[in-house]
Structure formats: structure tokens, C-alpha cells
Amino acid sequence: MLQYTLDNFIVIPHPPLTTFATAILEASGVPQPIAALVAESLVSANLRGVDSHGVQLLIWYSGQIRAGNVAVAEAGKVVSENGACLVYDGHNGMGQWISNICCDHAIRIARDSGIGMVVARNSTHFGACAWWAQKMAGAGFIGIAMCNATALVAPWQGREKMLGTNPICLAVPGPQTFLLDMATTTVALNKIYKAVLSGEKTIPAGWAMDEHGNPTTDPQAALAGLPMPLGGYKGTGLAVMVEILCAVLSGGAMLTDVGGIRFTGKEMRASHMFLAIDVTRFMPMDEFVARMEWLRDTLKSAGPAAGFEEVLVAGDPEWRAEQIRRRDGIPVARGIWEELGKLAQSLNVTVPPIQ
Amino acid sequence: MLQYTLDNFIVIPHPPLTTFATAILEASGVPQPIAALVAESLVSANLRGVDSHGVQLLIWYSGQIRAGNVAVAEAGKVVSENGACLVYDGHNGMGQWISNICCDHAIRIARDSGIGMVVARNSTHFGACAWWAQKMAGAGFIGIAMCNATALVAPWQGREKMLGTNPICLAVPGPQTFLLDMATTTVALNKIYKAVLSGEKTIPAGWAMDEHGNPTTDPQAALAGLPMPLGGYKGTGLAVMVEILCAVLSGGAMLTDVGGIRFTGKEMRASHMFLAIDVTRFMPMDEFVARMEWLRDTLKSAGPAAGFEEVLVAGDPEWRAEQIRRRDGIPVARGIWEELGKLAQSLNVTVPPIQ
Numbered sequence: 001m002l003q004y005t006l007d008n009f010i011v012i013p014h015p016p017l018t019t020f021a022t023a024i025l026e027a028s029g030v031p032q033p034i035a036a037l038v039a040e041s042l043v044s045a046n047l048r049g050v051d052s053h054g055v056q057l058l059i060w061y062s063g064q065i066r067a068g069n070v071a072v073a074e075a076g077k078v079v080s081e082n083g084a085c086l087v088y089d090g091h092n093g094m095g096q097w098i099s100n101i102c103c104d105h106a107i108r109i110a111r112d113s114g115i116g117m118v119v120a121r122n123s124t125h126f127g128a129c130a131w132w133a134q135k136m137a138g139a140g141f142i143g144i145a146m147c148n149a150t151a152l153v154a155p156w157q158g159r160e161k162m163l164g165t166n167p168i169c170l171a172v173p174g175p176q177t178f179l180l181d182m183a184t185t186t187v188a189l190n191k192i193y194k195a196v197l198s199g200e201k202t203i204p205a206g207w208a209m210d211e212h213g214n215p216t217t218d219p220q221a222a223l224a225g226l227p228m229p230l231g232g233y234k235g236t237g238l239a240v241m242v243e244i245l246c247a248v249l250s251g252g253a254m255l256t257d258v259g260g261i262r263f264t265g266k267e268m269r270a271s272h273m274f275l276a277i278d279v280t281r282f283m284p285m286d287e288f289v290a291r292m293e294w295l296r297d298t299l300k301s302a303g304p305a306a307g308f309e310e311v312l313v314a315g316d317p318e319w320r321a322e323q324i325r326r327r328d329g330i331p332v333a334r335g336i337w338e339e340l341g342k343l344a345q346s347l348n349v350t351v352p353p354i355q
Numbered sequence: 356m357l358q359y360t361l362d363n364f365i366v367i368p369h370p371p372l373t374t375f376a377t378a379i380l381e382a383s384g385v386p387q388p389i390a391a392l393v394a395e396s397l398v399s400a401n402l403r404g405v406d407s408h409g410v411q412l413l414i415w416y417s418g419q420i421r422a423g424n425v426a427v428a429e430a431g432k433v434v435s436e437n438g439a440c441l442v443y444d445g446h447n448g449m450g451q452w453i454s455n456i457c458c459d460h461a462i463r464i465a466r467d468s469g470i471g472m473v474v475a476r477n478s479t480h481f482g483a484c485a486w487w488a489q490k491m492a493g494a495g496f497i498g499i500a501m502c503n504a505t506a507l508v509a510p511w512q513g514r515e516k517m518l519g520t521n522p523i524c525l526a527v528p529g530p531q532t533f534l535l536d537m538a539t540t541t542v543a544l545n546k547i548y549k550a551v552l553s554g555e556k557t558i559p560a561g562w563a564m565d566e567h568g569n570p571t572t573d574p575q576a577a578l579a580g581l582p583m584p585l586g587g588y589k590g591t592g593l594a595v596m597v598e599i600l601c602a603v604l605s606g607g608a609m610l611t612d613v614g615g616i617r618f619t620g621k622e623m624r625a626s627h628m629f630l631a632i633d634v635t636r637f638m639p640m641d642e643f644v645a646r647m648e649w650l651r652d653t654l655k656s657a658g659p660a661a662g663f664e665e666v667l668v669a670g671d672p673e674w675r676a677e678q679i680r681r682r683d684g685i686p687v688a689r690g691i692w693e694e695l696g697k698l699a700q701s702l703n704v705t706v707p708p709i710q
Contacts, residue, residue, distance in 0.1 A: 083469025084439055085636035114438025115470045119637065142599070158657035158666040170596050178599065180592040206561065213660030230586040237535040237669040240654070241525050244497070244533065248646045249637045255653055281440035282474065282604045291603045298610055299595070302513035305568030311513040314592040 010337045011329040016352040018043045020344070021055050027347035028065045030072045030094065038096045038127070045128040046330045049321030050181075052188060053128035056336045060261040061125070062343055067264035070094060070124050075101060079251075084113045087250055090123030092267050099126040099145075100135070102274050107139045110276035117275050119245070121252025124268040125261050130181035130318075132274060133171035140285070141276040145169045146242045148252075148271050150260030153185055154226045156236040159213030161226060162255045165189070166242035173279060174289035177296040179315030184239040185227045192227065195219040246271035365692045366684040371707040373398045375699070376410050382702035383420045385427045385449065393451045393482070400483040401685045404676030405536075407543060408483035411691045415616040416480070417698055422619035425449060425479050430456060434606075439468045442605055445478030447622050454481040454500075455490070457629050462494045465631035472630050474600070476607025479623040480616050485536035485673075487629060488526035495640070496631040500524045501597045503607075503626050505615030508540055509581045511591040514568030516581060517610045520544070521597035528634060529644035532651040534670030539594040540582045547582065550574040601626035 012020075018039050025035035038061070046054030064070045074093030078086060086105050090098035102118045109116025126132065129145050136143025149164025165183035172178055186207050195203050196219045208222030209215055216222055229235030247254045252271035259266040279288045302311045325331075332340075341351050373394050380390035393416070401409030419425045429448030433441060441460050445453035457473045464471025481487065484500050491498025504519025520538035527533055541562050550558050551574045563577030564570055571577055584590030602609045607626035614621040634643045657666045680686075687695075696706050 080637075082636040083467075083633070085469040085633065087637055112438075113468055113470075114440040115468075115472055117470055117632065142604075154660065155654045155657055155666050155668070157660055157663040158654075159660040160657040162654060162657055168593075170599070172599065178595060180596055182589045182592055186586055209660060213658075213663075230589055231541055233667070233669065234537045234585055237537055238523075240533060240650070240669065241535055243650065244525070244527065244647070248643065248650060249497075249632075249634070251638055251642075251646075254646070254650055277472065277604075278438070278440065279604070281437040282435075282442055283606055287606075288603065291606075291609070292599070295595070295598065295603060295609055299510045299513075299517060302510055302515040302517055303568075305509065305512055305514040305564060308512040308568075311510050312588070313510070314588065314595065 008334050009331040010334060010354045011331050012352065012354050013329045014043050014047055014326065017046070017055060017330055020340075020349070020352050021058060023349045024058055024062065024340070024344055024347060027349045028062050028072070030065070034072065034094050034097045037100060038094055041096050041127045041131045043330070044131055046332075047322045047325045048128075048130070048318035049325070050128055050130075050318065051333075054330075055332065055340065057125070057127065057261070059336075059339050059343060063264065064124070064261055064268075069259070069264060069267055076120070076123070078105070084109055084115050084117055086116070086118045088118060088120040090120050092122055092124065092269075095124040095126035095270060095272075098123045099132050099272055099274070102272065103132055103135045103143075103276075106274040106276040107136060107141060110141050110278045114278045114281040115276065117273070119250035120272045120274075121247070121250035121269070122267070123270045123272055125270065126272060128181065129167040129169035130171065130179060132272075133169040133181070134179070136274065136276045137171035137173045139276075140173045140280075141278055142173065143171045144273075144275040144277070146246050146273045148243050148246045148254070148258055150258055150263070151256045152189060152227060153229055153239065154209070154213070155240075156229050156233040159209065159226065163229070163236065163239045163243065164258065165227070166239040168238065168242060172292055173285065174292060176315060176319050177292040178313055179318065184230050184235045184242065186230050186235065187227065189227050192219060192222045196223055242273075246273045249273070363689050364686040365689060365709045366686050367707065367709050368684045369398050369402055369681065372401070372410060372685055375695075375704070375707050376413060378704045379413055379417065379695070379699055379702060382704050383417050383427070385420070389427065389449050389452045392455060393449055396451050396482045396486045398685070399486055401687075402677045402680050403483075403485070403673035404680065405483055405485075405673065406688075409685075410687065410695065412480070412482065412616070414691075414694050414698060418619065419479070419616055419623075424614070424619060424622055431475070431478070433460070439464055439470050439472055441471070441473045443473060443475040445475050447477055447479065447624075450479040450481035450625060450627075453478045454487050454627055454629070457627065458487055458490045458498075458631075461629040461631040462491060462496060465496050465633045469633045469636040470631065472628070474605035475627045475629075476602070476605035476624070477622070478625045478627055480625065481627060483536065484522040484524035485526065485534060487627075488524040488536070489534070491629065491631045492526035492528045494631075495528045495635075496633055497528065498526045499628075499630040499632070501601050501628045503598050503601045503609070503613055505613055505618070506611045507544060507582060508584055508594065509564070509568070510595075511584050511588040514564065514581065518584075518591065518594045518598065519613065520582070521594040523593065523597060527647055528640065529647060531670060531674050532647040533668055534673065539585050539590045539597065541585050541590065542582065544582050547574060547577045551578055597628075601628045604628070
């Protein structure tokens with residue numbers, strides 16, 4: 001992984017970065033409240049250290065907008081609501097705006113029925129999955145979010161790209177005890193890119209196959225090939241589970257019919273699933289919080305395995321990153337900052353001063 | 356893996372095996388309808404080729420019953436029902452009997468509200484997770500089942516056993532298109548046992564750690580050590596997700612407080628989660644089935660990776676095994692058959708004739 005040095009990174013506090021991202025989106029034609037929401041969700045990923053889902057996405061988002069692939073002002077609409085189940089059509093609007101509306105529906109239904117399940121079709125990129133599960137958790141619910149995505153991964157035993165990285169996310173209400181947000185591949189594609197960029201000679205076995213479907217530890221062959229599903233057939237099983245709960249149930253695009261932020265001339269047609277569960281239908285909230293804290297503390301009390309200093313629970317690395325980045329600012333790779341600068345210039349947006 | 360030969364396996368059709376299993380349970384004091392259900396669920400696992408969750412479990416179940424760890428006639432009761440959410444207390448009854456009642460509640464609630472979520476505490480071993488998700492699918496719902504289990508797995512970066520193999524299962528209604536039933540470890544503990552028994556010198560990297568928390572490829576060291584979570588931190592994240600949805604929400608035993616079928620003098624106190632989703636609240640059933648068939652067929656149309664002949668979708672291996680075993684009978688390892696014979700003799704149960 002690249003070291004943060006002033007040579008290859010700039011550092012910027014999150015408020016001006018959010019303002020800058022909002023301005024880029026508004027100058028691209030995105031209405032103000034939508035631009036502000038998208039910017040806030042992207043910068044939130046940067047704050048959490050998940051830079052793959054941070055402001056660098058603006059480069060692709062703006063490409064999508066320029067190509068006419070996204071209906072920037074579209075809010076979509078409810079297709080059907082039946083008991084605890086709601087189907088939403090995103091009408092190709094900005095994924096974050098569609099997802100925000102869908103989460104509000106899931107929360108409303110869960111408040112009424114104990115559980116609310118919303119599936120959305122014809123949406124676009126919604127940023128980091130964690131943002132949405134956390135939105136539901138912030139309202140007092142267990143939030144589960146999933147989405148299907150651009151076909152980049154072969155099903156287990158196959159060599160054709162058919163499945164997305166199809167993430168699964170679960171967030172709980174209350175203090176920071178557990179936040180799962182994981183792709184169903186062994187590693188994010190981004191890690192293979194990083195290995196290539198930093199000149200590493202090998203990557204671990206199990207990360208990727210070459211273009212012929214042979215397992216490889218060569219970073220270049222991996223990049224030209226396919227990322228591997230998490231743990232083989234289990235990762236594919238989880239990815240297909242996500243495809244069923246998001247795309248089969250929503251009536252949306254499945255497998256290779258899904259576009260992507262790096263394609264132009266094709267609508268993304270992503271599907272999402274948002275499940276809100278009202279904890280207080282099971283037990284009082286303070287009891288739930290106490291049980292979550294016991295669970296986290298007990299897990300973290302385990303003696304560390306060889307080569308590690310402590311047990312980390314899902315969410316720990318990101319909360320630690322957030323504490324540091326809220327205080328010290330967000331490091332952005334200089335290459336990405338230059339791309340954002342060019343984009344800003346083309347849109348007559350002022351680039352904020354940096355440290 | 357052991358080859359099926361007449362030397363080391365017997366073969367028995369599933370109807371007399373079910374009758375035999377029922378008789379063993381009844382002679383152990385389990386009331387007839389409960390014994391019949393448990394036997395049917397175990398033999399169903401054998402039929403599907405999942406022998407780890409088949410009749411061999413009778414050896415441990417009967418040990419649990421003899422030790423007074425299970426309340427064999429107990430049906431448990433509803434603790435609370437609130438909207439789409441129900442909490443059940445199994446009162447230490449047979450896990451299958453408790454789970455059957457809980458699935459019926461999930462189905463009833465989903466029929467009423469679109470979604471039904473039932474969490475059970477103080478239950479015992481419920482056999483293969485797939486049986487329960489399939490029960491909900493058989494009633495026309497997407498069924499999701501999970502349970503926590505005996506602490507056998509260290510959390511990622513740790514070396515103390517704290518989490519169970521915590522399985523996740525999803526079944527869909529309609530024809531056989533997809534059935535996921537997976538532990539959240541890289542492999543089932545059973546595979547490490549098999550490697551030892553068949554004299555293999557090494558196991559693949561990523562399967563296990565030794566007792567000090569060092570990754571190992573030595574089968575003996577693995578057996579004395581710990582199975583690894585699926586894909587490292589992601590497997591632990593999924594296992595904790597299961598722990599939250601089953602045990603935190605039900606108010607049941609968590610982590611090392613859970614007993615197990617190989618412990619005596621300690622109640623198991625397993626927790627389960629059953630989620631039923633009414634597909635017809637989203638789209639007509641025939642449309643859902645057509646979409647599932649397209650999804651399966653498209654995945655299976657992918658060219659195979661090097662070393663494979665075809666792409667298999669979750670459920671394929673088990674459905675194939677079931678076709679063969681329904682026709683040709685169920686192979687049972689001779690060692691297990693002898694143990695079952697001794698158990699039968701001690702209970703005055705007649706052992707059925709075998710081929």
C-alpha cells in the first residue's frame with residue numbers, strides 16, 4: 001500500500017472536501033439537495049478510510065452524467081407497497097437519492113410493522129453500502145443493505161464475468177459495536193490495482209484467476225483476469241443470494257444486464273435491497289445495546305493469533321480511521337486530486353486550497 | 356475422501372433408515388411425532404449427501420438425551436409477538452421440534468404481513484439449516500435460516516474459540532434453482548477430520564490454524580487447532596452477523612455460553628433465526644420462478660474455468676446426490692453403522708437388514 005507522503009498525497013479537511021464535491025456535482029447539473037447528499041456520502045467513505053468509495057467516484061459519476069446515462073434530477077417512484085414489502089423504480093436517478101428515499105420507506109414500514117423490506121430496480125451507483133445500513137441504524141433499526149453490481153466476477157468453477165462484487169452490509173443501532181460491509185469477493189478489485197501500482201511481484205493465492213480461468217498470483221495476470229469469489233463456492237453462493245434479494249425480487253436487471261460506472265452508453269440499472277428491523281419488537285433498546293457491547297467486548301478479549309496484536313471486530317478499522325481523519329483531514333492521492341482538479345476546471349468550479 | 360466400497364460402507368434405502376432412526380429416538384424417550392420429524396430431517400440430510408448432518412447425529416443426540424441435557428417432549432412457547440417479529444423460547448426442547456413450530460409462525464406471519472421473522476432461544480441442535488429454509492420455501496416463501504453454534508472458531512486475528520460455524524441458508528420457492536446452506540468457516544470441521552482419517556499429509560492453506568494461532572497445512576495440527584473463518588475477517592463478520600440476528604435478538608446464549616452436542620452436563624441453548632418473505636408481495640410467483648430459472652441457466656452457461664467441466668450453482672451437488680440416493684439407497688460408513696447398531700441394541704431396537 002502507498003505510504004501517505006506529501007509527494008503523493010494531499011490532505012484536506014472533510015468540510016471543504018464536501019463543499020468541493022457538492023460544487024462539482026451541482027456544476028454537472030445535479031440539483032442542490034441531491035448533490036449535497038451524494039457529496040456527503042462519498043466524503044463519509046473517505047472519512048472511514050474506504051477511499052475506493054470516496055470522492056474519486058466523482059470522476060466516473062461525472063462521466064456517467066456527461067454521457068447521459070443518469071437522470072440527475074429523477075426521484076423515481078413506488079411501484080407497489082404490500083404489507084411490509086415495497087418495490088421501488090429508481091427511473092435511472094442518482095443512486096444515493098433513490099437509496100435515501102428507499103431507506104426512509106424501509107424505516108417507515110418497520111416502524112409500523114416491525115420489519116420493512118424495500119427493493120429498488122433501475123437505480124445507479126449508491127456509493128458505499130455502509131452509508132445506507134448506517135442510515136437505518138441511525139433511526140434505531142438494524143439495517144441490512146445489499147446491491148448487485150457490474151459483472152466482474154465469474155461464478156465458482158466458471159471463467160466468464162457474470163456477478164458483481166455484490167456487497168452485504170449490516171449495521172446496528174446504538175454505540176459503535178459492529179458494522180459489517182463486505183464485498184462477496186476475496187478482496188476488492190482495488191487491492192489488485194494497488195498491488196500492480198506499487199510494483200508488487202505476487203498477490204496471495206485465492207485472490208484472482210487469469211483470463212483463462214487458472215488461479216494466479218501474478219498481479220498483472222490477475223488484473224487482466226478475474227477476482228475470485230470469497231472462499232470459492234461460498235462467495236458465489238452469497239453473491240447469488242444478493243442477486244436474488246435485490247434484482248430477482250425487484251424485477252431489475254440481473255447479472256450481465258447490469259451496466260456500471262465505467263461504461264458509457266448503457267444505463268446502470270442497479271438493484272438494491274434495504275431491510276430495517278425494529279429491535280424494540282424483540283427487547284428494550286438498552287438491553288440490545290448492552291448485549292451488543294458484551295458481544296463486542298468478549299470477542300475483543302480473545303488472545304491474538306500469531307502475528308497480530310489484537311482482535312478487531314467489523315467496523316473497528318473504519319472507526320479508527322474516521323477518528324484520525326476527522327481530526328487531521330483526509331489524504332487524497334495526488335493523481336486523483338489532479339483528476340478532480342481537471343474536472344473542476346472543465347466545470348468552472350474553484351478547487352479548494354490544500355495543506 | 357473415502358471411496359464407497361462394501362468394505363467400509365453399508366447401503367440402506369431411505370425408508371427403512373428413517374424407520375430405524377425414529378425407533379432409536381422413540382426408544383430414547385422422544386415422543387412419536389417429534390421422533391418422526393427429527394428422523395426425517397436427519398435422513399433428508401443423508402439423501403442430499405450431507406452426511407455430517409445425517410443419522411450419525413443420533414449418536415450424539417442420544418448421548419444428550421441420556422445425560423438429561425434435552426427436554427425431549429418440550430414444545431417451548433411464544434415469548435412475544437409484535438408486528439412481524441416473534442420471540443420464541445425453546446425450553447431446551449428438541450431443536451427440530453422447536454424449529455418446526457418457529458417456521459410455522461414465520462410462515463403464518465409472512466402470509467399476514469409479507470415478512471415474518473422468528474428468533475428462538477434455548478433451543479438445541481436443529482440438524483441441517485437447509486431443512487428449515489426449505490420448509491419455508493415449500494410453503495411458497497423465500498426462507499432464510501441461521502443459527503449460532505458451539506464455539507469452535509476463533510474470531511479473525513484471535514486464537515480463542517468463540518464463534519460457532521454459524522451457518523447461513525437461503526431457499527427459494529418453486530423448482531430447484533438455488534439452495535444456499537453454508538457454514539461461515541472456510542470448510543466444515545468434518546473435512547479436516549476426513550483428511551486425518553484418510554491419511555492425507557497436507558490440507559490447503561486457509562483451512563485452519565494450529566493451537567497457537569499459526570496458519571497450518573498439517574491435518575493433525577489443524578485438528579488440535581482451530582478452523583479458519585471464511586476468507587478471514589469476512590467470515591468472522593458473517594458469523595457475528597448470524598450471532599446478532601439469532602442470539603442477540605432472541606435474548607439467548609451468546610458465543611462461549613452456547614453448549615453443544617458433544618458436551619454433557621451443559622444445556623446447548625442454541626439460538627435460531629427464521630425469516631420468511633412472501634414473494635407474491637413483490638411479483639406474481641410464475642414471474643419469480645421464470646426469473647430464478649433465467650438466473651440459474653445464465654450462471655450455468657458460463658464457460659468452465661481450468662480444471663472444471665461445468666459451473667455448479669448452490670444446491671446442484673446436493674440435488675444430484677439426492678437423485679442417486681433416492682434410487683440406490685444411502686451409503687453409511689461402516690464405523691457409524693456399527694455405532695448405531697450398538698446404540699440400537701442398548702435400546703432394544705431392531706437393526707434393519709442391509710444390502
